[in-house]
Amino acid sequence: MSKQNTLSQEFLKGLWKENPNLVQLLGMCPMLAVTNEVVNAIGMAGAVTFVLLASALIISLIRSWIPAQVRIPTFIVIIAGFVTMADRYLAAFYPDLSKALGPFVPLIVVNCVILGRMEAFASKNKPGRSVIDALGMSVGFGIVLLIMGAVRELLGNGTILGAQILSPNWYDPMMVFILPAGAFLTLGLLIGVSNLVQKKLAGR
Amino acid sequence: MIGKQVRIVLILVIVCLVIGGSVSYFAAYTQPMIERNAREALKKAVNEVLPGVDSFEEIVPGDSFRVYKGKDAGGNTIGYAIYRVGVGFQDKIALIFGVDPDMTKIFALNILDQKETPGLGAKITDDKAFLGFWKEKSLTSPISYAKPPRPADALSDSQINAISGATISSDAVVKIVNAAVEEARGRIGGES
Numbered sequence: 001m002s003k004q005n006t007l008s009q010e011f012l013k014g015l016w017k018e019n020p021n022l023v024q025l026l027g028m029c030p031m032l033a034v035t036n037e038v039v040n041a042i043g044m045a046g047a048v049t050f051v052l053l054a055s056a057l058i059i060s061l062i063r064s065w066i067p068a069q070v071r072i073p074t075f076i077v078i079i080a081g082f083v084t085m086a087d088r089y090l091a092a093f094y095p096d097l098s099k100a101l102g103p104f105v106p107l108i109v110v111n112c113v114i115l116g117r118m119e120a121f122a123s124k125n126k127p128g129r130s131v132i133d134a135l136g137m138s139v140g141f142g143i144v145l146l147i148m149g150a151v152r153e154l155l156g157n158g159t160i161l162g163a164q165i166l167s168p169n170w171y172d173p174m175m176v177f178i179l180p181a182g183a184f185l186t187l188g189l190l191i192g193v194s195n196l197v198q199k200k201l202a203g204r
Numbered sequence: 205m206i207g208k209q210v211r212i213v214l215i216l217v218i219v220c221l222v223i224g225g226s227v228s229y230f231a232a233y234t235q236p237m238i239e240r241n242a243r244e245a246l247k248k249a250v251n252e253v254l255p256g257v258d259s260f261e262e263i264v265p266g267d268s269f270r271v272y273k274g275k276d277a278g279g280n281t282i283g284y285a286i287y288r289v290g291v292g293f294q295d296k297i298a299l300i301f302g303v304d305p306d307m308t309k310i311f312a313l314n315i316l317d318q319k320e321t322p323g324l325g326a327k328i329t330d331d332k333a334f335l336g337f338w339k340e341k342s343l344t345s346p347i348s349y350a351k352p353p354r355p356a357d358a359l360s361d362s363q364i365n366a367i368s369g370a371t372i373s374s375d376a377v378v379k380i381v382n383a384a385v386e387e388a389r390g391r392i393g394g395e396s
Contacts, residue, residue: 036322062219065215066215067208067211067212067215069212070212070215070216073216074215074216074219077216077219077220077223078219078223080223081223081224081226081227084227084230084231085226085227085230088230088231088234088238089230089234091234091238091241092234092237092238092241093237095238095241095245156322157323173323175322175323175324178322178323179321179322
């Protein structure tokens with residue numbers, strides 16, 4: 001690497017240039033599955049943020065000890081530990097949210113965004129830089145989840161966070177958007193729009 | 205080279221021990237809260253289907269079928285709350301309903317868990333579209349459903365309205381309730 005990114009570049013790349021969902025296309029399953037309502041999207045984004053930050057910190061702290069041959073098992077054990085804690089925390093303090101997210105909180109263990117950042121970044125960088133990178137990725141992940149959740153809840157149910165936005169008197173909810181098919185439609189359109197913007201920016 | 209292999213094993217073991225230890229500590233710390241949440245959810249569910257219940261106890265334990273005996277403040281049995289899991293359209297439906305001590309009528313029905321189609325089958329949780337019809341229905345004959353829906357006063361004593369567009373889900377709930385009543389009569393018929 002000839003020139004190292006500044007810390008703010010390290011943070012901002014997760015939002016746009018290397019956005020985990022729109023550009024890297026990682027972590028698709030939780031994102032497609034739980035974005036039918038904004039509140040679920042917030043819960044998932046929060047859990048992923050916690051796991052990503054905590055794992056990035058711990059793994060970058062012990063990165064020089066971890067033998068290269070067993071780095072993936074070590075990462076997975078650490079990630080799984082934090083995921084279990086996040087799952088128990090939600091079940092203890094937010095039982096309704098925990099029930100709505102169902103198996104998708106435990107499944108954060110295999111969310112490729114997290115393992116991907118550990119392998120590509122936290123295992124090679126200092127703790128501070130790794131946390132900034134993790135924060136950027138989490139915010140990028142969270143924003144996309146929120147947009148997906150808002151679009152799907154609004155079009156599919158006429159509400160946002162449970163509050164009626166589109167009156168049922170004149171708006172007939174497009175049910176498909178809260179069903180799995182709507183997740184694919186929304187994600188496809190979102191990626192299309194972001195590619196379009198990217199092209200426009202590059203062409204200038 | 206032996207030294208390197210030992211080091212790999214040692215580091216994996218240490219990481220597992222530290223993570224395992226922290227997780228079990230955290231699990232033990234949250235256990236009472238999770239149990240309390242489950243207890244409160246159950247209490248709320250029983251309160252909603254057995255009006256005026258003061259205390260209740262589990263008299264038939266089980267995974268997919270449970271019966272709770274509810275008493276009022278004076279200690280008189282006011283009825284049973286019956287919990288039953290059955291097959292829905294897409295996944296299992298878990299429901300609870302309250303009956304009087306002789307099991308001749310339903311006080312109210314509540315759906316605890318379901319994964320029916322949002323907007324169609326999921327309306328089985330909707331009071332106006334579905335659950336409201338179940339209040340104070342007679343159990344002297346099995347519950348049946350009317351299709352197409354009728355006005356509430358045109359329904360017979362043991363009849364409810366099916367949800368239009370979600371007959372399978374409505375039918376599933378009716379079957380689960382009827383089966384649960386049968387089972388409850390068989391299991392606790394002699395006790396009261």
